[in-house]
Amino acid sequence: MSQVGLVSGICLIVGTMIGSGIFISPKAVLEGTGAVGPCLxxxxxxxxxxxxxxxxxxxxxxxxxxxxxxxxxxxxxFGPLLAYLYSWSTIIVLKPSSFAIIALSCAEYASTPFYPGCAPPQVVTKCLAAACILIITVVNCLSVKLANRVQNFFTTAKLLIIVIIVVSGIVLLAQGNTQNLRDPFAGATTSFGAIGLAFYNGLWAYDGWNQLNFITEELKNPYRNLPLAIIIGIPLVTVCYILVNIAYFSVLTPIEFLQSPAVAVVSLFSGPASHSLLCLFVYVRLTYVAGREGHMVRIMSYISVKRYTPSPALIFNGLLSIIYIMPADITTLINYFSFAQWVFYGLTCLALIVMRFTRKELQRPVKVPIVIPVLVVIVSCYLVLAPIIDKPEWEYLYCTVFIVGGLLLYVPFIYYKFNWTRCIMSK
Structure with a gap:
């Protein structure tokens, strides 16, 4: 039964995108570009x-x-193979690791004020992150409507904080604090790899633009509300991000910005907690669908009869996220997540191009010009290759091996439908 309307859909997009990323990524984007102008x-x-x-x-x-x-x-x-590899990579590693990154960020920001002058103990950060994941999992297990209400509340709170930051920046600019914007391209970095890494970090803040598609079956009037929520939600986030960065530069020079802890302090109030709530709400739908299609354990497709929520999938994702908290290496997890995610973003847009020729019979209430998916595929290839070219890291190789390694389970258990329980019973 559809329960997510247009307003909730817009809040889902805005609330998922505006989170810890806008407070974690700006420094990395500035480091990759070297100046205010190219950063914006x-x-x-x-x-x-x-x-x-x-x-x-x-x-x-x-x-x-x-x-x-x-x-x-x-x-x-493309058929079940790539779909399986996507579900394998996403359910087991990517989405839980993303949830873990957000929870760890929330825990670090919440604990830092209690340890002035030094970093919080790792055990404190990990325990707070685990508690955050448990609370959010419980909220999502209780009710879809409850999760929607909490999501809408936190989205309103986050937008209020964004408005405060933006208005403060406009006031400072009106007072003449424009010195950091007068020569915005001075000292810019234009290398292939550096710009690619800047995009990597910027897009981490934008990640969530596709989240409404995870709950298409629960969206009211999707032919109207899906594109409308996208058209309203993403430009709103883009304007917010640009204005927030301008507000930062109205106060700090690029050097001061890179050295200032103020961004992390602000994010305590607006980003990670609500962001992680929304992430789990959408990501478990993939686990549920994969279980329904037979690409995951069947129990993942079960829904609570009383609350109409995919509780097994929610609990599974929550437990995996707690496991990924143990390494507590946010930077590595971000690189690992982004690399694999843009591989599948590119493949998905390529699937759209392919189906224009192979599935002409399908109805297309919304049809974009073919040049748009072509550009997205090209940029996706660049984003996947740029960080490897600029700074090769083992996690990219590990990620590739892990994705391909899913074939070890796909071939015997899905393609050949080998049933190990039946084999044991026959013995």
Whole structure:
């Protein structure tokens, strides 16, 4: 039964995107660009890319009315193998690790004021992060409507904080604090790898532009509300991000900005806690759909008869996220997550292009110009290769091996449908 309306859909997009990323990523984007001007250009370009990707997903979401985000699109476009590899990589590692990153960020920001002059103990940070994950899992298990209400409340609170920051910046600019914006391109860095890494970090803040597609089956009037929520939500986030960065630069020089802890302090009030609530709400839908299709253990497709929530999938994702808290290396997890995520973003938009020729019979209430998915695929290739070229790291190799390693389970248990319990019983 549909329960998510237009307002909740917009809040889902805005609330998922505006989180810890806008407070974690600005320094990394500035480091990759070297100056205020190209830094703001990267933020704007990330918004354009997110909008193009979301428009592609709007066509896919209204053409294939199934929950699970990229999973059903890869299934229809390329068959079960790539769909399985996506669900394998996403359910077991990517989404729980993303949830863990947000929970760890929330825990670090919440504990830092209690340890002035030094970093909080790791055991404190990990325990707070685990508590955050448990609370959010319980909220999502209780009710879809409850999760929606909490989501809408936190989205309103986050937007209020954003408005306060933006208005403060405008006031400072009106008072003449424009010295940091007068020569915005001085000292800019333009290398291939550095700009790519800047986009990597900027897009981490924008990640969430595709989240409404994870609950297509629960969206009221999706042919109207899905594209409308995208058109309203993502440009709103883009404007907010640019204005927030301008507000930062109205107070701090680039050097002071890179050295200042103020951004982390602000994020305590607006980002990670609500962001992690929304992430679990959407991500478990993929686990549920994969279980329904037989690509995960069947229990993952079960729904609570009383509360109409996918409780097994919620609990499974929560437990995996707690496991990923143990390494507590946020930077490595971000690189690991972003690398694999943009592989599948590119493949999903490629599936859209392929289905224009192979699935012409499908109805397309929303149809984007073919140039848009082509551009997204090209940029995705760049984003996957740029960090490897600029700074090769073992996690990229590990990620690739892990994705391909899913075939070790796919071939015997899904392709050949080997039933190990039946084998044991026969003995």
């Amino acid at each position: 250009c990267v933020w704007a370009a990330c918004g354009v890319l997110a909008t193009m990707g979301a428009l592609c997903y709007a066509e896919l979401g209204t053409m294939i009315m199934k929950s699970g985000g990229e999973y059903p699109y890869l299934m229809e476009g």
